[in-house]
Amino acid sequence: MTDQEIFEHWKDKDAHLLPILQAFHDRDEHISEEAIKSIAEALRIPVAELFATVTFYHHFSRSLPGKNAPRVCTGNVCCLNGGRELLESLKAEEATAMPCAGRCDDMIPVIRGDKVYVGKDAGSLENRATPVPPRNPGKIEECIFRHIRKEGRSQMEGYRGSGGYIALEKVITLSKKELLDIVTDSKLAGRGGAGFPTGLKWKAVHEATGSPKSIICNADEGEPGCFKDRAIMDHDPHALIEGMTLAAYATGASRGFIYLRYEYPETAVILQRAIDESLNAGFLGKNILGKEGFHFDLQIRRGAGAYICGEEGSLLNSLEGKHPFPRNKPPFPVTHGFENLPTVVNNVETLASVANIVRKGARWYQSLGLGEHAGTKVISLSGDIQRPGNYEVPFGFSLQSLLHEWGGGPHEGRSIQAVTMAGLSGGFLAADDLNVTLDEASIRSKGSFLGAGGIIVFDDSRDMVSIAHDAMEFFAHESCGKCFPCRIGTQRLSERLNSNNQQLGLENWQEEIDDIGAVMKATSACGLGMAAPHITESLQRYFPEKIKTHLNHSN
């Protein structure tokens, strides 16, 4: 395709900067200076501004070998499995490191172009499908994974064969209010980690003035140790599409976007096929299921490597082609979202739950939780555990049962030293605090949070200070650089966890860590900077002796 053909193809479509950049990146395998100038001119963006935006995303190469050079995951989990060694062994092919690529229930992922390979070492790399979530041994009822293991579920026939689009057919006979009530009564809340009640959010968008409204699915699953959205989208893409269409019905939105992380190229293909099938079957597009005036256009937009784009303000800026900094809140996206118009931003898991909730009822969904807790949560379990994978647990379920009964416990002869919560953002839990139940109240009482539901296990053979250092390096790598506490704080914390250059005595070390942590938690502009100090805080709480050794050794 020539430059002009690319511009021509995208010029009338919404949110077109990212796909145009991707088109150049696909065609030339990198984004050259000429490409930046050409795009800047065509879209009337100042060259310096476009240059800034391109350099923000770490998966956009600006020189050859670019897109097809291997990118090797050196996330926390992959480092346990030899990610760094694999990177080293592919250096001849100009391999580069990338942060967690969301494949932690498998071997180390390596991205080459639009294919993801997994393997233990260079010789064993193979391209294979995302693992299907394992069944839980307790035969506990599921919502989101209810049908995901059915053969052919990812395609229209299989989806229809297991109750697919029945919810949508039912809903168009209901009023918007009736649908909003079902979602509200189910007590479904944001499963990306923020936990905002979904019914309330949809209602706010329904009531907001301004159109067109948008439904945006946050599929930028960037949190290390989280890979649930990938499993949902790869094996049950229609559930997400149906959920988004239901959201569109409830709110009156006519535009939809799935903001998919760069690291899931094959998921984009699966989703696009499902969107096309859905469009052909009349579940998407104009006058859906013959209902006059019910239009919903659904598009995929791929990210380009930036954890911060999972933050909704950054995501919206990124979609709009702006520099992906978080937005100042208020105003919130429900009134000022995509193009400053009312917008629902929901996580994949949240949206993909809705069809089953509508089909089986709000009460049913509520009753899946234990005790006073409503509903379920998918936990991505990985690290030093026998059966890693995505498990849908009832809220209130015991962490120990998940680790030992469902996950099979640590490897032979090992014991669990610590686990992370919320991927890395919740920091560590260890010792007696592992006796929590999986719900926000219980986990927050230990100074952590459940978040998106990633739990990484570290056994007693691991060096916790070094694990903490890797975690903080991740946050430093992903800090957008706008607000001072996060930009400088993540860097300074990471330096203080690095074993190679410690000049500080224990007392000064602790004071500095505490002061930086406090200022980050209190004054950072978004969740990244507020969450990162959980790592150092929990390290100090559970492993004071290891910190002493860390400082003694480096001195």
Place this chain on the structure above:
Amino acid sequence: MIALKDKSSGTVVGSVTIDGELVEFHQGETIYQVAERCRREVPTLCYDKRLEAFGACRLCVVEVEGIRNPVASCTTAASEGMIIKTKTKAVDKYRKTLLEMVASENRNLDIDALAGYASQELGTLLDRYKANNGRFEGKQSGESNEDDKNPFILRDYDNCISCYRCVRVCAEQEGDHAINVMNRGFHTQITTEFGNDLRDSQCTFCGQCVQTCPTGALTDKKAIRAKDLPGDISKTRSVCPYCGVGCAVDLLTKNDRVVGIQPAMDGPANEGALCIKGQYAFDFVHHPDRLTKPLIRQPDGNFREAEWEEALEAAAEGFTKVREKYGRHAIYGIASGRAPHEAAYMVQKFIRAGFGTNYIDNCSRS
């Protein structure tokens, strides 16, 4: 209650309590603006009141009752009934820690005031909070670009704190969009497109980035030459002589020599803006070739110095001769584009009433 003096500039929509005092506020006013109006000392580094609030430095955080974390006052709108505390022990501690962190990423904190209008902001805050104490030592950010080949702007990013004021002033005030950033996080680097020199970018060398820089990372190359000259810097308010806009400037002098120019932030016509000429083209002031007395051409073609009276008489005689010999339409007046309105008026009056011709024009047209 502190009532608004100037109620015409906006609708009063409510009141907030700032440090125990009830204060009215306007539609759209931020907490920072209200606090500033009430003379509260809220520190900032990324704030420039001419620019859209950005919320990067977080120094302006204040406590608001009912909100768990302190909020950035520059980006938070005041709303009815807010109870705000601009100075508490906790907030002060955050500010000090933030400043210590900023100090730790910069190499040079002793910046000469000739560097630029705002160049002392960081240093002043570091002194006020006693924050330059060597804590949080570590890697330093920014890569210097001192070699940028241009005679006006020194780009020493060793001292950059990535407050984005230069980027924003270039885009929002000047409309040039010449500078932006590359990369992110600690590797954020203020730069031009593709990291080129300024002269290869959209830069017009208006110098506004230099004047808003709070650390001296961007320095006025011409002014800083006088750094080691003896004497104090004095500022004299004047008006830029280059065109009729009337930009207010502060002439920086040392021992009666003009060493630099800074835009007046309160200049009614320019509000801190200048162009390349007003900002940097002042060398003629002390140039040896500068005319300081009228010159009259001698019959041999050489000039000789004269007093004003003699010179004006010679000029009048010349004009009269031309008119008598060739008629009134042989005279053609051209007013300088640098002349203000009043002077241009005088020129046309002089030509029309004095000589009786309409041959009058302006240099920018003829």
